[in-house]
Amino acid sequence: MAQVAFNDKQISMQHGAGGQATRRLVEGLFAPAFANDALNQLSDAATLDINGNKLAFSTDTFVVTPRVFPGGCIGALAVHGTVNDLAVSGAVPLGLSAGFVLEAGLSTDELRNHVEAMANAARAIDVPVVTGDTKVVEHGGVDGLIINTTGVGLIRADAQLAPERVRAGDRILLSGPIGDHGITILLARGEVDLDADLESDSRSLLPLTSSLLERLGGDVRWMRDATRGGVATVLNELTQGRSLGVLIEEAQVPVRDAVRGACELLGLDPLHVANEGQFVAVVSAECCDAALDALRQTPGGEEARFIGSIVDDHYGRVVGRTSFGAKRIIDVLVGDPLPRIC
Amino acid sequence: MAQVAFNDKQISMQHGAGGQATRRLVEGLFAPAFANDALNQLSDAATLDINGNKLAFSTDTFVVTPRVFPGGCIGALAVHGTVNDLAVSGAVPLGLSAGFVLEAGLSTDELRNHVEAMANAARAIDVPVVTGDTKVVEHGGVDGLIINTTGVGLIRADAQLAPERVRAGDRILLSGPIGDHGITILLARGEVDLDADLESDSRSLLPLTSSLLERLGGDVRWMRDATRGGVATVLNELTQGRSLGVLIEEAQVPVRDAVRGACELLGLDPLHVANEGQFVAVVSAECCDAALDALRQTPGGEEARFIGSIVDDHYGRVVGRTSFGAKRIIDVLVGDPLPRIC
Numbered sequence: 001m002a003q004v005a006f007n008d009k010q011i012s013m014q015h016g017a018g019g020q021a022t023r024r025l026v027e028g029l030f031a032p033a034f035a036n037d038a039l040n041q042l043s044d045a046a047t048l049d050i051n052g053n054k055l056a057f058s059t060d061t062f063v064v065t066p067r068v069f070p071g072g073c074i075g076a077l078a079v080h081g082t083v084n085d086l087a088v089s090g091a092v093p094l095g096l097s098a099g100f101v102l103e104a105g106l107s108t109d110e111l112r113n114h115v116e117a118m119a120n121a122a123r124a125i126d127v128p129v130v131t132g133d134t135k136v137v138e139h140g141g142v143d144g145l146i147i148n149t150t151g152v153g154l155i156r157a158d159a160q161l162a163p164e165r166v167r168a169g170d171r172i173l174l175s176g177p178i179g180d181h182g183i184t185i186l187l188a189r190g191e192v193d194l195d196a197d198l199e200s201d202s203r204s205l206l207p208l209t210s211s212l213l214e215r216l217g218g219d220v221r222w223m224r225d226a227t228r229g230g231v232a233t234v235l236n237e238l239t240q241g242r243s244l245g246v247l248i249e250e251a252q253v254p255v256r257d258a259v260r261g262a263c264e265l266l267g268l269d270p271l272h273v274a275n276e277g278q279f280v281a282v283v284s285a286e287c288c289d290a291a292l293d294a295l296r297q298t299p300g301g302e303e304a305r306f307i308g309s310i311v312d313d314h315y316g317r318v319v320g321r322t323s324f325g326a327k328r329i330i331d332v333l334v335g336d337p338l339p340r341i342c
Numbered sequence: 343m344a345q346v347a348f349n350d351k352q353i354s355m356q357h358g359a360g361g362q363a364t365r366r367l368v369e370g371l372f373a374p375a376f377a378n379d380a381l382n383q384l385s386d387a388a389t390l391d392i393n394g395n396k397l398a399f400s401t402d403t404f405v406v407t408p409r410v411f412p413g414g415c416i417g418a419l420a421v422h423g424t425v426n427d428l429a430v431s432g433a434v435p436l437g438l439s440a441g442f443v444l445e446a447g448l449s450t451d452e453l454r455n456h457v458e459a460m461a462n463a464a465r466a467i468d469v470p471v472v473t474g475d476t477k478v479v480e481h482g483g484v485d486g487l488i489i490n491t492t493g494v495g496l497i498r499a500d501a502q503l504a505p506e507r508v509r510a511g512d513r514i515l516l517s518g519p520i521g522d523h524g525i526t527i528l529l530a531r532g533e534v535d536l537d538a539d540l541e542s543d544s545r546s547l548l549p550l551t552s553s554l555l556e557r558l559g560g561d562v563r564w565m566r567d568a569t570r571g572g573v574a575t576v577l578n579e580l581t582q583g584r585s586l587g588v589l590i591e592e593a594q595v596p597v598r599d600a601v602r603g604a605c606e607l608l609g610l611d612p613l614h615v616a617n618e619g620q621f622v623a624v625v626s627a628e629c630c631d632a633a634l635d636a637l638r639q640t641p642g643g644e645e646a647r648f649i650g651s652i653v654d655d656h657y658g659r660v661v662g663r664t665s666f667g668a669k670r671i672i673d674v675l676v677g678d679p680l681p682r683i684c
Contacts, residue, residue: 006450008450009449009450009451010446010447010448010449010450011444011445011447011449011450011453011478012447012478013446013478013480015444015478016444016477016478016479017478022476025476026474026476029450029453030457030474030476033454033457033458033460033461034457034460034461034470034471035461036471036472038437038470038473039470039471039472039473039474046439046472048436048437048472048494050392050395050397050436050496051496053392053393053395055392057437057472057473058473059440059441059473059474059490060441060475061442061475061477061490062477063443063477063479094390094392095388097388097399097400097401097492098372098376098401099401099402099403099441099490099492100403101403101405101488102353102357102358103353104352104354104355105353106352106353107351107353108350108352109351111353111371112371112375115371115376118375118376119375119376122376128381129376129378129381130378130380130381130388130399131381131387131388131399131400131401132368132372132376132381132401133401133403134358134364134367134368135403136353136354136355136356136358136359137358140482141405142483142484142485142488143479143483143484146488148401148403148441148475148490148492150441150492152390152397152399154392
């Protein structure tokens with residue numbers, strides 16, 4: 001990993017947005033301090049070896065505003081987010097921890113609703129919440145509540161996922177339409193005067209990642225859920241520093257009309273908008289059709305699409321090609337158009 | 343586990359103090375929602391089975407004020423706290439996750455100091471921080487920073503720790519003087535006009551728990567670090583609902599003069615004050631001397647003491663006996679004399 005300098009004097013919102021500034025903070029401050037092989041991968045989950053068993057281990061803190069939104073709430077999100085980090089690492093989750101920070105004055109009814117949403121989400125996926133911790137801070141010390149979930153999972157024997165396995169010619173698949181979560185949250189805040197019939201895509205990706213691995217095994221090279229920073233950011237992270245490029249066929253990227261409309265109005269690129277229930281998979285060219293078939297046969301994967309390829313060109317760059325053949329560079333998110341959405 | 347009702351309308355500071363109110367919240371709200379065997383143990387760490395390997399899994403969120411104090415800082419505390427939860431579960435930690443919530447405006451220098459303290463603490467124990475997450479919230483959204491650490495560890499083959507293994511006649515050992523952390527934090531806040539030459543006891547308990555298990559194996563029945571709620575609370579939790587009692591020889595409990603003085607002035611019982619580097623172990627009567635010897639031979643365990651016994655009397659109660667023979671019930675912490683100290 002190239003050494004990055006982090007010279008910003010203060011932390012600002014953009015350091016949490018999942019884009020360029022987050023990456024500088026992580027690579028320039030956290031990674032050098034904690035330097036070790038597992039962390040240096042900077043993937044969604046670390047891999048630990050337990051007497052020959054490969055364990056995935058991943059953490060995520062949830063600070064969404066508003067805490068209840070169309071299609072979900074912070075509680076369900078906290079389960080899905082960490083389960084998805086394990087799922088795209090090729091793991092079957094074994095258990096979650098839940099760390100709550102509660103603001104004094106929070107109503108018990110609201111807390112109970114979030115906890116029940118967490119419990120229901122966990123039960124639906126059959127992943128137990130096995131350990132927890134609760135802290136209370138004075139009124140004003142946090143905004144309502146913060147939930148950290150950390151998960152451990154057993155990496156499937158058929159998973160051979162690593163960015164190093166990605167090569168030119170490989171195909172890029174997307175599990176479904178993008179931007180639903182980010183735009184839903186933005187609208188739920190009521191800060192933009194826009195109405196849309198839209199819900200967060202907060203859901204477990206485990207059925208989809210499992211189908212894919214079951215069908216393709218080692219022909220699935222790499223997977224990543226496209227949360228903060230969106231599809232553009234995860235693909236940029238995949239190519240960064242590697243001798244390959246990404247070519248996205250923009251017409252193939254599924255985006256709902258409501259999301260596209262909101263993005264146009266707000267000057268956002270849907271490829272930068274966060275999702276909580278979509279992932280990107282890179283598969284071998286030979287298996288692209290089988291992969292799409294596996295996804296589409298699985299409930300929730302009906303809208304999966306081929307969206308582009310890994311190319312032996314424009315190394316380290318993600319390039320989009322319109323249906324007219326025009327090309328543009330798709331960079332990582334710079335700044336923070338959508339704070340606190342996951 | 344008996345069903346507890348949680349009828350409080352709002353969350354208040356005492357629900358985070360580690361005493362009676364915390365227990366009602368956990369048993370009355372969290373546990374029924376997440377109900378599963380691993381969680382129902384309500385121990386410091388859950389146990390997960392990975393193809394015959396017993397894994398300990400524990401989470402803790404740190405929200406201490408002030409964030410730097412004599413003897414430590416929130417960063418070192420975040421490593422020690424979770425490592426100790428694993429250590430008293432009989433586990434050797436394999437890796438930690440670190441979840442940061444940063445307030446916009448936090449100075450990079452302060453963040454770097456805490457991160458380096460974490461990294462140094464982790465390196466000193468040889469436990470890597472393998473995965474992480476960073477969120478930034480708007481100024482005022484949290485107080486500076488919050489750190490969640492979650493750890494996984496492999497439970498030692500020689501550990502057979504369970505509250506059910508504790509029986510009348512067993513001896514209770516304490517690793518060293520109590521109350522240093524809680525009183526240090528209280529004084530560091532400057533809210534009481536009192537000066538004392540005192541430092542937090544924030545440290546890893548791993549060398550001590552390892553020595554004890556190596557020497558005694560199954561004769562160590564149960565261990566617990568005495569954090570929020572202090573020694574009194576962990577012993578009350580041990581006896582609660584069981585047909586046994588705890589008898590503490592109060593003269594044997596090691597308390598530094600500075601802590602005793604501050605407690606007297608403030609009307610606190612040192613047995614209720616939080617520690618970040620002390621634990622309670624219950625061992626078989628036959629092995630009490632060997633256990634004390636093992637602790638005292640280990641650097642940091644020189645002040646370990648026998649402090650009492652498990653008795654076939656006053657079931658579910660912790661009773662203290664003074665050197666004059668007078669007895670008093672030592673209850674769990676009620677209310678919150680020391681908010682936000684860990």
